[in-house]
Amino acid sequence: MARNIITGIDIGTYNIKVVVAEYETKDSKLPSIIGSGFSESRGLRYGYIININDVKSSLKKAIEQAEKTSKVKIKKAYISTGGISLDSLVSNGSTMISRGDSEITDMDIDKAIESSEKNIPHQEITNKKIIHTIPLSYKIDGKTVLGRPVGMKGIKFEVSTLFVTCLDQHYQDLLQAVQETGIEVENVIAAPIAASLVALSRAQKIAGVVLANIGSETVSIIVYDNNIPISVKVFPIGSTHITNDIALGLKIPLEEAEKIKLGALTRTDFSKRKLDEIIIARLTDMFEMIDSHLKKIHRNGLLPAGIIITGGGSGISTTEDLARATLKLPSKIAQIKYPTDSKIQIKDSYWTVAYGLCVLGFTDEEESSIGIRIAKNTKNNLISWIKQILP
Numbered sequence: 001m002a003r004n005i006i007t008g009i010d011i012g013t014y015n016i017k018v019v020v021a022e023y024e025t026k027d028s029k030l031p032s033i034i035g036s037g038f039s040e041s042r043g044l045r046y047g048y049i050i051n052i053n054d055v056k057s058s059l060k061k062a063i064e065q066a067e068k069t070s071k072v073k074i075k076k077a078y079i080s081t082g083g084i085s086l087d088s089l090v091s092n093g094s095t096m097i098s099r100g101d102s103e104i105t106d107m108d109i110d111k112a113i114e115s116s117e118k119n120i121p122h123q124e125i126t127n128k129k130i131i132h133t134i135p136l137s138y139k140i141d142g143k144t145v146l147g148r149p150v151g152m153k154g155i156k157f158e159v160s161t162l163f164v165t166c167l168d169q170h171y172q173d174l175l176q177a178v179q180e181t182g183i184e185v186e187n188v189i190a191a192p193i194a195a196s197l198v199a200l201s202r203a204q205k206i207a208g209v210v211l212a213n214i215g216s217e218t219v220s221i222i223v224y225d226n227n228i229p230i231s232v233k234v235f236p237i238g239s240t241h242i243t244n245d246i247a248l249g250l251k252i253p254l255e256e257a258e259k260i261k262l263g264a265l266t267r268t269d270f271s272k273r274k275l276d277e278i279i280i281a282r283l284t285d286m287f288e289m290i291d292s293h294l295k296k297i298h299r300n301g302l303l304p305a306g307i308i309i310t311g312g313g314s315g316i317s318t319t320e321d322l323a324r325a326t327l328k329l330p331s332k333i334a335q336i337k338y339p340t341d342s343k344i345q346i347k348d349s350y351w352t353v354a355y356g357l358c359v360l361g362f363t364d365e366e367e368s369s370i371g372i373r374i375a376k377n378t379k380n381n382l383i384s385w386i387k388q389i390l391p
Contacts, residue, residue: 006031007066007077008357009059009183010191011174013044014216014240014312016058017351018066020074021358030198030339031358033346035070037062046217046236047083049173052180059181069344076184078357081131081174082191082213082220085167088232089124090136091116094158102153104140109149112138112159120163129171132164132190136228164190164232186361192222192232194356199310199334199349202227209305211334212290212323213352214313216240219286223299231297235289239313242282249278262315276318283319287326294327306330310349 003022010017020035039061043054067074093116097108113133138145140154149157171188178185196211205224213220217238223231239261247257250270259266260275290307294300306329309319314333324331338346338355346355 003072004362005034005072006358006361007074008080008194008354008361009062009077009178010080010194010351010354010357011041011044011055011059011177012082012215012353013041013047013218013238015039015041015350016062017354018062018074018077019346019351019354019358020066020070020072021355021362023362030337031362032339033344033355033358035066035068035072036344036346036351036354037064037066037069039065047081047215047234048085048167048170049177052173052177055177056181059177059183063181063183074183076186077178078186078194078361079174079178079188080191080194080353080357081166081171081188082215082218082234082353083166083170084218084234084236085128085170086164086190086192086220086232086234087128087166088162088164089120090160090162090230091120092158092160093117093119094156097154097157102155104149104152104154104157106150108157109135109138109159112157113161116159116161117163125165127168128165129168130163130165131171131188132162132193134162134164134229136160136162136230162230162232164193166190189357189360190222190232191353192220192234193229194354194360195220195310195352196222196224196229197356197359198337199308199352199356200224204305204308207305208299208303210290210294210299210303210307210329212286212307212309213311214239214286214309214319215311219289219311219313221290221293223294223297223303225299225303230299231293233293235286237282237286237289239311239316242279242313242316245278245282246275249274263317279316279318280322283316283322284326287323291327301328303329306332308332308334310334310336310352312350314349 005022008019018037021031023031039058042058043051093112095111137160138149139158205227208225210223215238220234243257247254320331
């Protein structure tokens with residue numbers, strides 16, 4: 001009997017994480033982790049590739065380690081993308097209902113979504129690739145539809161659609177780097193979406209929440225409302241900037257600054273007050289960027305589940321309190337839902353995206369346990385979000 005195995009590869013600016021997972025029984029809620037691999041990233045900046053050969057070398061190290069721990073030969077994988085070119089926009093489209101009896105079908109939904117894509121301003125989509133298409137809301141004859149519109153009747157059908165995009169050049173470089181290591185790319189997923197599958201609960205997504213992943217050179221966010229992702233954004237600032245600020249402010253080597261940032265004991269004598277001022281200033285910049293974006297999408301101060309923080313930068317002691325004060329929202333560090341019965345135990349948030357890719361990889365065209373319908377596009381082997389289950 002063939003084993004049900006999925007691999008997720010998170011290619012970050014600071015490091016590359018590979019997770020190999022398996023559904024051992026049909027009753028399992030989450031796939032068991034049977035292997036993992038890790039390597040320092042080389043050849044990337046702000047999440048995009050600047051030297052493909054260096055990236056391939058780093059990838060091979062992480063893949064070999066994952067193969068050794070899982071005792072599985074990795075031939076294909078789900079890949080994340082999360083560089084600074086990752087973005088999202090909302091566009092509206094409409095169509096006249098095609099059936100003679102005025103009943104809405106899946107074809108009408110597809111036509112309305114196609115219309116919303118055509119209505120994207122040219123300057124906003126030039127050189128970009130749409131990697132996810134997520135319907136946000138529907139209207140029939142001008143009235144908002146609550147729930148699934150298929151089977152309802154009307155004359156005019158409208159849809160508001162979220163398009164998640166990235167620069168096509170960055171996307172193609174990512175594909176090339178992975179494929180040249182001998183790995184078949186099953187699908188490419190926006191990193192914030194993958195992370196949200198294991199870092200957020202359904203209750204948080206329904207109430208309204210922002211998930212912030214503080215990486216080395218970027219902060220990526222995804223905003224949920226009513227169990228639907230309504231915005232994805234990446235900012236060019238991360239925990240490495242805090243390390244650099246500490247090194248400059250305290251006049252110490254970068255290696256010492258990194259240890260001090262994470263609260264480790266060192267021989268360096270420094271002012272605790274000055275260190276706090278340096279860290280607070282940079283973290284405040286991060287959260288002010290997030291707040292500015294929430295204002296832009298009219299969600300500032302309006303997310304009952306608040307901000308959930310993950311990623312390497314979430315380990316800084318003052319992060320949670322500063323997020324609460326700056327955003328005026330509830331704040332907490334993410335509690336990742338890793339399976340406790342896994343052969344390989346993973347406990348920190350570094351692995352959130354890689355494991356989320358595995359969880360997403362086990363879904364199919366049926367409604368999954370995570371409340372999402374996805375479909376595999378056999379033409380280019382990517383996931384297209386063609387339907388989102390509305391609560």
